[in-house]
Amino acid sequence: MKGVILLALKDMVIERFGGASRWEEILETAGITEKLHILPITDIEDRIVMDILNSLMKVLNINIEKAGEAFGDYWINVYAQKFYKAYFVGVKNAKEFLLKMDNVHTASTKNLPDASPPKFQYEWKDDNTLIMKYLSKRNLIDIMVGLIKGVGKYFNEELKVRKIANDRVEIVFPYT
Numbered sequence: 688m689k690g691v692i693l694l695a696l697k698d699m700v701i702e703r704f705g706g707a708s709r710w711e712e713i714l715e716t717a718g719i720t721e722k723l724h725i726l727p728i729t730d731i732e733d734r735i736v737m738d739i740l741n742s743l744m745k746v747l748n749i750n751i752e753k754a755g756e757a758f759g760d761y762w763i764n765v766y767a768q769k770f771y772k773a774y775f776v777g778v779k780n781a782k783e784f785l786l787k788m789d790n791v792h793t794a795s796t797k798n799l800p801d802a803s804p805p806k807f808q809y810e811w812k813d814d815n816t817l818i819m820k821y822l823s824k825r826n827l828i829d830i831m832v833g834l835i836k837g838v839g840k841y842f843n844e845e846l847k848v849r850k851i852a853n854d855r856v857e858i859v860f861p862y863t
């Protein structure tokens with residue numbers, strides 16, 4: 688996984704969950720004793736990212752759903768506003784934004800060697816109910832749910848977001 692994800696996670700912990708010492712504790716609990724040199728484009732082994740995520744849940748005493756919500760809010764409403772603002776320009780609502788996500792993941796990683804971004808497929812259950820299918824070997828659907836909730840917050844929309852399978856999220860929009 689790209690370093691940018693860990694950098695955002697680190698900033699989130701420092702800003703919202705107790706500062707730099709808490710981040711150090713998370714790394715230590717994950718068994719990472721050497722200093723990590725992370726650049727946004729660095730490719731970090733998925734196993735290390737998962738170890739850090741598991742350790743974060745343990746140290747902060749939160750489950751994967753809460754971790755997903757915290758990260759989803761931070762990534763969309765803080766981090767992406769600084770580094771990926773272009774993807775929000777001209778987008779009028781959460782529906783439009785989510786429908787762009789498959790392309791955004793391809794575009795934001797196409798110049799990064801070794802990237803393997805998640806892919807999304809879209810299916811409409813009815814006029815205002817979208818099923819987003821998650822295609823990734825990483826099994827981070829709970830993080831995906833949190834990210835979608837973060838998108839709802841950004842656009843100030845009451846989305847109903849629900850994991851309906853390990854590779855599917857249902858989103859009900861308050862409009863068609």
Ligand code: HEM
Nearest residue numbers: 688689767771774795802803804805823825827831834835
């Ligand atoms: C401006 C908005 C966004 C940008 C620029 C962005 C970019 C990225 C990047 C660069 C990665 C790392 C990919 C890799 O290492 O191969 C990633 C991972 C991920 N993104 Fe996004 N993302 C955005 C919003 C979202 C949203 C709204 C969702 C939910 C639908 C989402 C779901 C995920 C998931 C689940 C991962 C973890 C990787 C995996 O499961 O395979 N992202 N994203």
